[in-house]
Amino acid sequence: MHAWPASEVPALPGKGRDLRIHDTATGGRITLDPGPVARIYVCGITPYDATHMGHAATYNAFDLVQRVWLDTKRQVHYVQNVTDVDDPLLERAVRDGQDWTELAERETALFREDMTALRMLPPQHYIGAVEAIPGIVPLVERLRDAGAAYELDGDVYFSVDCDPHFGEVSGLDADAMRLLSAERGGDPDRPGKKNPLDPILWMAAREGEPSWDGGSLGRGRPGWHIECVAIALDHLGMGFDIQGGGSDLAFPHHEMGASHAQALTGEHPFARAYVHAGMVALNGQKMSKSKGNLVFVSALRRDDVDPAAIRLALLSHHYRSDWEWTDQVLADAVARLATWRAAVSRPDGLSADALVEEVREALADDLDAPAALAAVDRWAARQNSDGGTDEGAPGLVSRTVDALLGVAL
Template sequence: MQSWPAPRIPELPGRGPGLSLTDTATGARTEPTDDGVGRLYVCGITPYDSTHLGHAFTYVTFDLIGRVWRDAGVDVRYAQNITDVDDPLLERATETGVDWRDLADDQVDLFRGDMAALRVIPPDHYVGVVESIGLVVDAVERLVEAGAAYRVDADVYADLSADAAFGGVGHLDHTQMDELFAERGGDPERPGKRHPLDPLLWRGRRDGEPHWDGRSLGEGRPGWHIECAAIAASHLGLPVTVQGGGTDLIFPHHEMSTSHLRLLSNGTGGSEPIRAFVHSGLVGYQGHKMSKSRGNLVFVSALTADGVAPGAIRLTLLAHHYREDWEFTEADLAAGATRYQAWRSAAARPAADADPDRDPASVLHALRAALADDLDTAAALAVVDAWARTGSAVDAVVIDAVDALLGVDLR
């Protein structure tokens, strides 16, 4: 799958510090790139209605991680999937009378354009599920052979009892798991399952649905969680340094995809296949989380079509810490636009109007320190706000730093 053009990233003097992040699974701070490699896997879109500000908040967050890692000299290897065949996509295609493949292609194109506009660095591996069927079949067959999966009619389910460490990502109790599994695509009531939480690995062929050759599994299509496990293991290798996404993916998606990886790795990924789980907060609008089912979405493409600068949108998102749940308002966007204009005005200011006592190197140091501290974007924006009150175009190192680290081009 083709991604999108990469933005130019200026070279900065020196190196930034190591990035400390909050691991969802432990609640503790960690610097997971102790081997100098950052294997980043971020769950991608299901392309039937994209890209709203909740999506953008997530992908800008993990773009920041990649930028800070690169500045610290980390070898970044980034993979992102596209769930380009799944129940919600098929349902939307049926509702609208559009072929599911055309709907997916259209929404992926829109997503690419939004990511390019927001200056998000594209993944090294941008991988659709449809092009990964063979990887999924390989993985499911291995789980069946290991006794960690079983059949229910034409379908194949993971046997969670095979994984003693299941539950270690979200640390939820059984009641919470049951509720979220039912709400988020699970089928706890399916007759024949060994346990209500056992997730679907391979959905046997149904009339009117797309299907592929599953070899020993029979014709069908992948389940949700196994696709990310197979793509991450194949395109990044284990252990994955950071598994990322929104907090709504902690359970069941990340809990179950990690369980699959744990059983597939056979110990080759060390004690755990994921070193750290990092999750971005959810964005609300009109009193509720932005969601396709509710329809309370603010689209990046609609904002840019109305003349809102992508840099202003990016600064609107960066004003909120990545782990924060927040409610979008027009005032947020206005503040982002005002900040963006102030920064651009400073970058265009002649040297004669600048403060001669200002030290651009200290601004770079403070910006790096803020971002290395669990992506403290509020502190980082405050550093640049202070510079904008006195800085000018002569401070090329600051302008480059805002571009390289925050992804905002002021030129």
């Protein structure tokens, strides 16, 4: 599976700062020093309806991570999956009378278009669950043969009790986990499971549903969590720098994935930091496909909203905060974009050397994009009011906003 084209990232004078970021597992901020190649895995879409503002906000957060690392003169090894076979996708295809593969391909293509328009830097490896199945089957077999998994009516389940570190990612107690498991794709009430929280690794073939050769597992398809583990281990290995996604992935997805990997390798941790973006609401409720309260990037683009304004709307909220999309949020972003473009359109201006460092410091401090925007606002206000004589300043501001915030002026 191919990703989308990369926009050029301008080089800035000097060097950026190491990223200090909130780690869900520890509940505090840690400084990441990845070495010459930073490694990040971000969980991708289930392509039955893409791309709403909740998606866009999440991928914007991890795009900022990449930009901060690139500014420190590191390379970035970024991997993202596509869950192109899963219950919600199959259910939507049946509801709409569509072939599930055509639905997945269409929505994945739309996602690529949206990411390109928003200038999100693409992953080096963009892997679908279906194409990962040949690598998933041996991992499930290894877990089963090691006693970390068991069969139940043809399905194979992972035993969470086999991992002494289970629970460290989300920090939740068993009761909270059980509730979220039921809400987020698990089956804690299924009879015969060793532990209600045990997640499925391999689902035996069901009538009317797609299935693949699972070797000794029999025909079936993979569970959700093992998909990402197989892809991450194949392309990044253990101990990569950031596992990222929306805050609703901390449990069960990232918790289970960490345990799968740790049981497979005997190593800990799966990722050095677990980073989660907040949820975006509309009309007082979390934006979600199940509720149908979605604002789509593609719909805004069809209405001729500048993608740079959409990106500024996302950047105006801290990535970890829960916030609500409103017409005013977009109107403020459109106005900000116009102000910034007016400021950099002048032939000379106020020195921008200090501004570059302000933006760098804000983003290095747990991706504080609102603080970075405020710094550019102050420069633009003075520039539009008084101006200056530095001929290189407008260009430097444009390159800074492009390189670090992904906004083309």
